[in-house]
Amino acid sequence: MSSPALALPIASVERETGLSKDTLRVWERRYGFPMPARDPKGERLYPLAQVQRLVQIKRLMDRGHRPGKLLLLDEAALDALDAPLASEHPETSTQQLDAWMHLVESHDHEAMQALFRRELIRRGMRRFVQDIVGPLIARVGEAWARNQIGVFEEHLFSQHMEKLFREALAGIALAEGRPRVLLTTLSGEEHTLGLLMVEALLTVEDVYPVLLGPQTPVSEIVRAAIAKQVDVVCLSFSSVYSTSLAVQGLADLRQALPASTAIWAGGYGVKGIRKPVEGVDMIPEMADLFERLAHWRQAHPAEEK
């Protein structure tokens, strides 16, 4: 018999935690944690408890804590760090959001899907996205960082949002509207939901969207922009994307793209950018998107043909 699932080899820990083997080994050397057992061959075997703690540490690091501090803390101190942060959801009526969150937590996706559809019809796409989806995505991200929900709940939520948007857009035939907008993210930014949200908003505003999906290198964005003759390249940054990487990427893109092509950068990740990047329009809030759009249309009156 024995109970083999009590410990994992280093490769599995890498997969489960997202921490590289090199990092795991160097932490052990420097900080004394994690300190795995060894098999007869001398290879590391991480007890499940240590793996769980590593997951927790990783999550706290994503929230801005530094490994040097975290790895020296004991379990209680770690848990204490997990608790606060609870105070901030300003804008939206907390009560309604709580109701939505409860659906996310309870995995009742049939009810969630049904409620989404109802609210979409009731409010229209624009208000639905602004009042519900946007805040809810932020709330879910926050709940995940605070360990109130797991990866599983977050994934399920994302999938159903995606399904909802794609179904809503399914019936809409693409008009030859202007501007033509390319939607994507830079390499390293995996979050797709923001893009779909923007696609939905723009489509109902008679924009012609070209959805490229996430993680396109700058050089390929340029190729795409030229091949599909877009007027605007719109990028989305989630809150986990490093601000400096975003600024660098936007600058690179601006340089590589013809001056006639506008660049819009949106999402929670751009809120941290203090100094604006030359030739790039920041869209920190959903509402700014419409402003930008109106602005573009004003500057580019419809030419015949």
Added chain:
Amino acid sequence: MSSPALALPIASVERETGLSKDTLRVWERRYGFPMPARDPKGERLYPLAQVQRLVQIKRLMDRGHRPGKLLLLDEAALDALDAPLASEHPETSTQQLDAWMHLVESHDHEAMQALFRRELIRRGMRRFVQDIVGPLIARVGEAWARNQIGVFEEHLFSQHMEKLFREALAGIALAEGRPRVLLTTLSGEEHTLGLLMVEALLTVEDVYPVLLGPQTPVSEIVRAAIAKQVDVVCLSFSSVYSTSLAVQGLADLRQALPASTAIWAGGYGVKGIRKPVEGVDMIPEMADLFERLAHWRQAHPAEEK
């Protein structure tokens, strides 16, 4: 200025080829290939040509060739081994696939989308996926590996496939069919297309699918499987996922999941697995999926309530 993309550091090569850093280094030591340049710091810089050849070698390995032989061959001999693959999907003529590929290359996604819809209606979901989508995805992956198309074309293709599947499934109300199947990938496997394809196939076969999206850690898959009470966990592996990581991950999952929950593993990434993993059903080909499904239903006759 400069030309930064001419060579890649080892981490990028690992990501692009699915070969681990350790493997890349040990091949260099043993066989003399790949033999990367070095930057001032002494770190490896793989020229693009070597990376492409590595991708080719990886593909040939998945077809059963052994690295010891392949790494000693020159370019011509490698290409010779590569060629005879064309006849693998007899149901679809190479000519027709070429026509599809041409659409991918020309970025004409309106035509592509229209043609997809027509073929879906004409053939039905099952034949459409088996005869067209499956081979086409393989073909696109291959073209990408050979550098015949860029990231941009590949992304655009993926997005339109995704759109197609999601639109096709939009109208179908989920029946309370059995088995209930959880669809996801392990951390590190980003490819979503395979999941959607399987979801589409299963949905029309009256299965109840739970799509979790990509990159779920094993522990969260287990939570999800229990919460959603699924009968089967179905994982997809693309060709860039390392075979040994797949085996390790499947073993970890098998151990963590109740014995009553079946595990199905599909995609091009499982073709390289020689020795079956205890308690995991391999689905190397699309057709095997239906066989597995029939098998499951036979073993679990519908109980009333």
Added chain:
DNA sequence: GTGTATTTTTGTCTTGGACAAAGTATTGAC
């Protein structure tokens, strides 16, 4: 406050050796 220089932290890369698991070849029984 805002910007620049200095120090610390941190992750990734390096080498060469070791070993077991998987794959191939050989042997021997029937």
Added chain:
DNA sequence: GTCAATACTTTGTCCAAGACAAAAATACAC
């Protein structure tokens, strides 16, 4: 001849300790 057990070869992953640059934090000047 087939099949199975045995010996040999191939192959990927792991280990150790050292090195270094990019990022973050701190100190300092304005």
